[in-house]
Amino acid sequence: MSFNFNNETPIYLQIIEHLKKLIISRQLLPNQRIMPVREMSLEYGVNPNTVQKALKELEDLGLIYTESTNGKYVTNDENIINKIKDETINKMIGDFFYSMEQIGIDKNQTIDYIKGNRKWIF
Amino acid sequence: MSFNFNNETPIYLQIIEHLKKLIISRQLLPNQRIMPVREMSLEYGVNPNTVQKALKELEDLGLIYTESTNGKYVTNDENIINKIKDETINKMIGDFFYSMEQIGIDKNQTIDYIKGNRKWIF
Amino acid sequence: MSFNFNNETPIYLQIIEHLKKLIISRQLLPNQRIMPVREMSLEYGVNPNTVQKALKELEDLGLIYTESTNGKYVTNDENIINKIKDETINKMIGDFFYSMEQIGIDKNQTIDYIKGNRKWIF
Amino acid sequence: MSFNFNNETPIYLQIIEHLKKLIISRQLLPNQRIMPVREMSLEYGVNPNTVQKALKELEDLGLIYTESTNGKYVTNDENIINKIKDETINKMIGDFFYSMEQIGIDKNQTIDYIKGNRKWIF
């Protein structure tokens, strides 16, 4: 895995977001074992404590659970996953509308663009 | 004006993007005079050369023009403004869809979210 | 390389014109590596930033491209080179006719001189 | 008269070239009285001595003559005028061919361009 952090956001938050995305996009499945902290810290190229801090928060969120001495696993609580997924999606959509409003495109116009009533290329 | 730069992107590019948004959102109107380079550098808290570099690129883009010894002005060429606006919108929409795909939401699902066939809060 | 700049034209523009000539006259070939910025600045006897500015504009023109951390190279796009070459030739011919008109020789007379219907020495 | 000097060439030489052009292009006619030195120095915005030096050289060339106390006049010797005109034309044509050779266009190709066997726009 190659990974680039940006400098503005604390690294542990970036790791949280990254693992969140892996879980809600089903690249990490419920009850799947998560890579050990030490290994993950090597992958990310950061201090194990930083990874530990990120995993702690993910566990607080309920996205992972710890089987003591056996490692950490993705939750099998689909409700939690879907809740986080919805929150993530809502945030992304909200940010998107906000960005569009920043350049003078209101919500209805944005929806028009998306629905193709207005043309665009990408 | 208070302004926070992030560390990942060159300052002059952030200035370009900021001024671009002001122009395409009509917060700066065609033929409107732009703040002098030195003054703008104080506002942004950066070196005048950095502002100069950003404004030079905006002039290359055709978004501003210079009246020598008098100052710089927003272009009165609506076509240019609209072209840049469209490009900006397309990029934002493209980035948005890409981010959604990153968490496993394909384009059609994204459109469903936007159109409200799926619920969300923001 | 010894080089004399004149005082009327900005140095970076003179560097641009010089490199342009080297490229369109095939003294610098497509994909040929260009001297590093720092070294070139020593050759020209100017500040590296000045060279940087010139090379940036040549890149904007499409005459050179950058391989990040490796150096800068002449474009391999023959169309660009020929386009710039044509523009340069047209400008030189236009300037020449204009100069001749300044001393009362119109275009047809100039062509007569060139074709040798009128004699001259050089 | 508005006049811009460049910084590379001595001003008196630029004045010489300017007056030469006026004479050989027949904007100043044989036996026509030339503007007094003091007046001309005001027109050019330079020191009268500088104008004086230029006129002295033009007189050495035979392009003007002095009627003591009455002023200076353009020569009525058409041979001199034509000789200088030819020299000027030859120099301009030579310079032009040289510039073209600088970008890899030899004399025959240049003539082709001029005669229109090759296309150009201006």
Next chain:
DNA sequence: GTGGTCTAGACCACT
């Protein structure tokens, strides 16, 4: 070692 960015500060031309 490579290009790229940025600062601090100077000087110039123009008006």
Next chain:
DNA sequence: GTGGTCTAGACCACC
């Protein structure tokens, strides 16, 4: 006071 150019020198990311 305006934009534009230039220098000297620093730091960064990339490999």
